[in-house]
Amino acid sequence: MAVGRLIRPPATTISPRAAEVDADRLAAELHTRVRGEVRFDPGSRATYATDASNYRQAPIGVVLPETVDDGAEAVAVCREFGAPVVSRGGGTSLAGQACNVAVVIDWSKYCRRIVSVNPRRRTAIVEPGIALDPLNNQLEPYGLQLGPRPSTHVTCTVGGMIGNNSCGSTAQVYGKMLDSVLRLEVLTYDGLRMWVGETSDEEYRRILAEGGRKAELYRGMRELRDAYLADIRTRYPDIPRRVSGYNLDSLLPEHRFNVARALVGSESTLVTVLRAEIQLVERRPARALVVLGYPDVFAAADAVPRITPHQPYALEGLDRRLVQLEHMEHLAEEAIRQLPEGSGWLMVQFAGTDQDEVDRRGRRLVDELTAGRDGPTVAFLDDPRREDELWKAREAGLGATAYPPQGRETHEGWEDAAVPPERLGAYLRDFHALLDRYGYASASLYGHFGHGCVHTRIPTDLRTAEGIAAYRRFAEEAARLVADYGGSLSGEHGDGQSRGELLPIMFGERVVRAFGELKALFDPDNRMNPGKVVHPYRLDENLRQGTAFRPWQPRTHFAFPNDDHRFANAAARCVGVGKCRGHEDGVMCPSYRATREEEHSTRGRARLLFEMVAGDVITDGWRSDAVRDALDLCLACKGCRSDCPVDVDMATYKAEFLSHHYAGRLRPLAHYSMGWLPLWARIAALAPHAVNALTHTPGLARLVKAAGGVTPQRELPRFAERRFTDTVRGAGDGRLGTVLLWPDTFTNSFHPQIAHAAVAVLTDAGFGVTVPDRTVCCGLTWISTGQLGVAKRVLRRTLDALAPQLRDGTPIVVLEPSCAAVFRADLPELLNGDEDAHRLAGQTRTLAELLTERAPDWRPPELHRRAIVQPHCHQHAILGTAADRAVLDRAGVAAEVLDAGCCGLAGNFGFERGHYAVSMACAEDKLLPAVRAAEEDTLVLADGFSCRTQIEHARTGRTPRHLAEVLAGAVRRR
Incomplete structure (x- = not known):
């Protein structure tokens, strides 16, 4: 470490006492005194350089404290060096408050404990890093939950929710995060650690009598409140979603001088939150959803005052533009089909403990609204699955609007204003006119209409001086419009940098001066998240893009057609919503689930x-x-390609990166062994018995694995005695035509019985079956190891071999999901513009897809069995499982498709040295427990070679089977 590396924070936001920070000495001291992880390397700084906003500021370094006491010690060390500090939770802030030239304290990896729960009082004390969904999961046995539920509930942390005063849809009944905070344990930059909350007059006198820094703070807050009492009472909008500014109104006598709530929403600019005592609410398991259709979103907003007296649990609005975008991007399609006729919609949810009562409340609302003429169209949903689909459609709003097809990229910045709900319709009309005047009218309007809060992403140009200047003028006009309507610049996302500069328009100069005095009281040297809320950076500086943005545009192997054929655009695709940091469902992101490391999330790698x-x-x-x-632990599962709201495809980015990183250099040994598996399989076919003896004899096997970069814990797969292609006989023509059965390396060389089973099924269904007359390969192993030059040569040979089938439109049936995914997705992007590549993508079918599309009347004898199904990750991402469900249903198999995430083997990943622990952690997350828990007579289905291998390796006592084998078993009963 080269001692003396200086980082100079921007002078306009830093006190003269600490204009420079010796980053290397600071890092060394933190390493010595703080348990946890201290990272000042370029990779970590890059990972934390931005949040979900338009802004980018590379931090001085990052600390992941092991305990809250370690977090407090990290602040103490930073104080000694004069280093600014910013706390970070889920990193999903949309206003730039979670990035700064500071030491970032990331609480989310270790400090995520529930300290205590008091079910009788319905309270809990928690650490700041616990995410909302895991918190509520742990509270479920008590029948309790935290009230506010932002759309980022899978990853947002309680500390972040406190920092931003988060809300979400359930704020309709539970209010903002401020309303759920009872007490906070906080730390000031100068070292005062204390619990704060409501303050009685008696306690206030006791604090002053004790003297010291705490007395100074309390006296200063009381004096500040009294000096600005009239301004606080008159300039704070009386609306449910006032989030902008500091909560000076919480210091008023009628709010019992509540210091904890005054600090909620202060965005790490005043104190560091160490623990929180929060108020919990009873769960309301009974739900009913009424969806109301209106001629446009303005008419929907006009209807809000008629609905709120019915006390809904949530009241959300969305416009036709959002629905169109989700339809075009194939998001929430099932949910969209449930919307009633209209061009603007309100989603009115009722919740309680009695389903009949909840349904009655919903029907009373419908009866009232449809009693007269010109009532809305209505869809009444009381099926929880259908309700969840529609809520996911609403929560997908950010992803759907970030990169609209055939449109300009959109940005945050003015996505969060709130006005009195009774004036929402008029405000939206004026706001839309403003958007139109600036050429932004394609923006979608949606949000928490019951509280007058509107979300949108605007197609602003943040790369040219003219575009940025236009956006500044727009933001200033929009702020004045909101203020004229008695609203708040922020309705839940906070001020940060996006709106901090505009606060005088809303509050007036005197209240903003009071904010500055509160900041000076708690943080006189401006070390806490400087430049946010108070003395803010301009809204048009520190931009991720900006006029100096000129990213490197390297030549690539993949075409990146959805990113204007530019890798730089693909690398910038992530908008930071952080869904990849969730643990609840889907595939994305298995390595983050195992390590809880930001750089091992899809978002971290994208950054x-x-x-x-x-x-x-x-x-x-x-x-x-x-x-x-950072890419080393990416399993290339492609889960992000389907689960990420903006379709980041890290598997493709990884392959592209590896191809250039190792160009002209020696690669890891596993790239030569597992990466060239198709070649070794062909050689092994000459003497499979001898090869198996070599790879499975103790001692020799260790040498072979060491030479191939394979982890010693893995047993190498055994080659079949005879390959499928060495024994198959063509099935001739069938009444439904002929298909080509693709002999992928995994099936052909290791599990040929699956291919034979597929032939039996296909011929029984009425198809003739043929196979290629020469050795072919999809190139998967070369793609996953980034050997893209070889992969392209292999794929071109494959296209030549399949030319007759591509000319006559023969379906290509692929049994291994990862190989089918190559043909559907990777091939046309690697050989972009090659018409045969696009033909093969269009003609590729899984066995289930072919049977559902081409043989809809085929029925095998019913098996009357139950099954659990583990979809391959690439199938989840590219192919889907609908056809598999349909075919299993035909066969009389009651199938449960597991939502268990990635198996963890993921092709070569789980075999490579250094990956075993992560590989098994992924499997043990959900998959292996589900397999072990299955009844003995329940079938275990896994079409993916990796999935079957992982289940067998874990010695679950179960033999996983391919769909073809199950169907063939039924066919053979005829």
């Missing part, structure tokens, strides 16, 4: 790639070791 093309923090391009290390 590193962005910094690589930006060339500031990451300066060595494709040769970057920091990027390579």
